[in-house]
Amino acid sequence: MIIHKKNAVSRKNIEVLMNLTKNKGWFTATYKGAPYSYQMLNTGDYAWFTDPYRYIPNTNGISIPESIKELALSYGIKAEAMLINKYVPNRGKLGLHQDKDETSRAPILSITLGCTGVFATANSYYGPQDIYELDHGDIFVFGKSHRMIYHGIKTTKDNHELGVRYNFTIRQVN
Ligand SMILES: O=C(O)CCC(=O)C(=O)O
Numbered sequence: 001m002i003i004h005k006k007n008a009v010s011r012k013n014i015e016v017l018m019n020l021t022k023n024k025g026w027f028t029a030t031y032k033g034a035p036y037s038y039q040m041l042n043t044g045d046y047a048w049f050t051d052p053y054r055y056i057p058n059t060n061g062i063s064i065p066e067s068i069k070e071l072a073l074s075y076g077i078k079a080e081a082m083l084i085n086k087y088v089p090n091r092g093k094l095g096l097h098q099d100k101d102e103t104s105r106a107p108i109l110s111i112t113l114g115c116t117g118v119f120a121t122a123n124s125y126y127g128p129q130d131i132y133e134l135d136h137g138d139i140f141v142f143g144k145s146h147r148m149i150y151h152g153i154k155t156t157k158d159n160h161e162l163g164v165r166y167n168f169t170i171r172q173v174n
């Protein structure tokens, strides 16, 4: 199951999510010493960390807003972690990977605000890719037979007044 809804995030939820991005607690993750090209902010009950990849209880006190939890529930997701990524145009990328640190196999809900992310999906690492342009206000959900797809961000466009791309992924961990 893959769902891509254009311009589907309500005004209220855009405001709620933009407010969350004003929090302190942004950091640049590293893997084996190499920094990621984007910044991250953990919200919800669990935080995601690297080296090794894992979820641990989130201690920064930032919770997932109720209206976002309700949206997630409409896709069958008990929202336990929402990871916010901030990508800078032209530089922000994310290599092809699977989201596999969750014990739960509930779908993953992704929301884009700001600049466009050029999002690739594939059935295998070297397989043919489908490309989706994730624009401001888009919702993307992958679950069921697509839950373990490979996916990543090939590039971030410089096309929105926000000046960056925020991606929110809402996950059920357990
Ligand atoms: O930025 C995106 O659209 C994808 C983010 C993602 O795949 C992740 O954080 O695991």
Ligand SMILES: [Fe+2]
Pocket (backbone or CB within 6 Å): 097, 098, 099, 151
């Ligand atoms: Fe991912």
